[in-house]
Amino acid sequence: MKPTEQQKLILDYDGNSVVIAAPGSGKTFVISEKIKGNLKNLLEHQGVIAISYTNKASTELKNRSLSNGENSMSSFFGTIDKFNLSEIIIPFAKHLFGIPKIQIKITKLSSLPKYESKNFEWFNRNLALEKLSNANIDLLKSYFLSGSILIETIGILANYVYTNSIACQNYIRARYKYIYIDEYQDSGFEQHQIFQKIKFLDIKAIAVGDLNQSIYAFSGKDAKYLEELTKDETFKYFKLDKNHRCHPSIINYSNYLLNIKTELIPTEKNLVFFSRVEGNEQAIANWLDQKIKIVQEAFNIEKRNHIAILTRTTRTSEIINIQLKEPHKLSVSNELDNNLNVWSSIFSNLLHFGYDKNFKFIDVIEVFTSYDNLKNSDLEKLKFAKQKIEGVFSATTLNKEALTAEFINVAKIIAPKSKSQESIDLLTSVLNNPIELKSYEPTNENEVNILTLHKSKGLEYDFIFHLDLYEWVFPNKKPSKNNDFKNPVFSDWTQDLNLHYVGITRARKGCWLVSSTKRTNNDGATKNGNDSEFIWKDEIKKLRFETKDTKD
Numbered sequence: 001m002k003p004t005e006q007q008k009l010i011l012d013y014d015g016n017s018v019v020i021a022a023p024g025s026g027k028t029f030v031i032s033e034k035i036k037g038n039l040k041n042l043l044e045h046q047g048v049i050a051i052s053y054t055n056k057a058s059t060e061l062k063n064r065s066l067s068n069g070e071n072s073m074s075s076f077f078g079t080i081d082k083f084n085l086s087e088i089i090i091p092f093a094k095h096l097f098g099i100p101k102i103q104i105k106i107t108k109l110s111s112l113p114k115y116e117s118k119n120f121e122w123f124n125r126n127l128a129l130e131k132l133s134n135a136n137i138d139l140l141k142s143y144f145l146s147g148s149i150l151i152e153t154i155g156i157l158a159n160y161v162y163t164n165s166i167a168c169q170n171y172i173r174a175r176y177k178y179i180y181i182d183e184y185q186d187s188g189f190e191q192h193q194i195f196q197k198i199k200f201l202d203i204k205a206i207a208v209g210d211l212n213q214s215i216y217a218f219s220g221k222d223a224k225y226l227e228e229l230t231k232d233e234t235f236k237y238f239k240l241d242k243n244h245r246c247h248p249s250i251i252n253y254s255n256y257l258l259n260i261k262t263e264l265i266p267t268e269k270n271l272v273f274f275s276r277v278e279g280n281e282q283a284i285a286n287w288l289d290q291k292i293k294i295v296q297e298a299f300n301i302e303k304r305n306h307i308a309i310l311t312r313t314t315r316t317s318e319i320i321n322i323q324l325k326e327p328h329k330l331s332v333s334n335e336l337d338n339n340l341n342v343w344s345s346i347f348s349n350l351l352h353f354g355y356d357k358n359f360k361f362i363d364v365i366e367v368f369t370s371y372d373n374l375k376n377s378d379l380e381k382l383k384f385a386k387q388k389i390e391g392v393f394s395a396t397t398l399n400k401e402a403l404t405a406e407f408i409n410v411a412k413i414i415a416p417k418s419k420s421q422e423s424i425d426l427l428t429s430v431l432n433n434p435i436e437l438k439s440y441e442p443t444n445e446n447e448v449n450i451l452t453l454h455k456s457k458g459l460e461y462d463f464i465f466h467l468d469l470y471e472w473v474f475p476n477k478k479p480s481k482n483n484d485f486k487n488p489v490f491s492d493w494t495q496d497l498n499l500h501y502v503g504i505t506r507a508r509k510g511c512w513l514v515s516s517t518k519r520t521n522n523d524g525a526t527k528n529g530n531d532s533e534f535i536w537k538d539e540i541k542k543l544r545f546e547t548k549d550t551k552d
């Protein structure tokens, strides 16, 4: 693929930069090309820091950056929490606090008993380091020394350790030459702090994102940090605004949603559709069964896994998963993948290895330790474990006990000090949940994908069916005080609009927006379904394909 002029400017600039990238404008392409270029000029003990929003996005970025067999050198690819833990807190907090009594475990603030959690009333995700009192630091220290880190406090703890440990700063300076953060619009305050502090060490800092794809405000993230960087003179500002992914009518539709004054691209046909299905989710599934076949043929879609059904709620995904007859795959997240204990990552990677031929055993191992550091006897044991795991996965029924035992064997060899009963329990829970387990399998070419809009971030498909377009649901709306349904208020109109925008812009060739006359609410009750405000906003219907269904 040849970079465009806009992309070339970014590739050629070797300094601090902020890139504002429209959907489908090739930001993943540009970041991975830049990293490829960086790796060529680094020494073996040096690397880049590449932070992505999810483990999946990180694996994708790593694969694309190393696609020509590049050596990743000493680079870090992962989420901000993993970076803070593995590069800052675990190696350097002990210099400030002392050595923990037992191996560190990651726990949740919400899982603490009340009498303990009330000690953290001072804590919030926007807490500046200067506001941290000695008593607060002592509390974080005491948890660390007793072997636990609260997941919510990882950011502030990393900031504290980084700022107070010269050894940590020296290590980061010596090892890393570049820091990339993707999806910067979903940065929290603490990530923004760390990014700027690392840049201060003369490590080149590159932030990439799209203000209109900010969808995680509910968990304390804010697009204002990206906006701040665009005004910061120490960052060169770049724009990627050419959408290479979507049909012009999809670009028009999505841009008009955000701004009615948008300049429309001339196009002969509008390939955004809308239907209000008669009936409830069961009726939608029947309708989808018919439309999937029609769309596949009409849009010349080679494989069915290039089609996705996106939902606002996991409940709708689950209902469609049960009711849809066409072959499909529901993608769900699970606690094992999201858990930050080392053994959880090992188990999760081993599950990927077992189900997906694209995952190599050596890659699972080398995330945690280099093969070269292992003794010959351990290498022998690993080879044996690998064969046994392959044997379990190739049998007709999955022997969960044997699998668990082998996974534990591997974990004991590569991370003996990180034993975690929680990770073993989470593994057991995944092994007993067929839907979660199926998520590890690569999508069969014949299966339509079902996933939430949030999970679709960063992905692309030929055709999208976008469900859950109901009044009250999306955009979310609630009665005002005293259950006043006559004067409802939107929970967060802009965030919901961004999420709608993200969903539509996943589509290359066409997008079908769907509501229905009945819907199931949170309590399982059937309600009348009205169309979402997004469907009739600002005369947007003029940018849709005209069918009988689409009439108001």
Ligand SMILES: Nc1ncnc2c1ncn2[C@@H]1O[C@H](COP(=O)(O)OP(=O)(O)OP(=O)(O)O)[C@@H](O)[C@H]1O
Residues within 6 Å of the ligand: 001, 002, 003, 004, 007, 021, 022, 023, 024, 025, 026, 027, 028, 029, 030, 210, 244, 245, 457, 458, 459, 460, 505
């Ligand atoms: N220079 C180019 N020429 C042709 N196609 C391109 C070019 N750059 C990117 N593309 C294509 O555009 C699509 C989007 O690219 P990519 O996945 O890198 O976008 P993105 O900006 O990360 O998207 P998003 O933010 O919406 O997730 C891909 O199919 C990619 O192959």
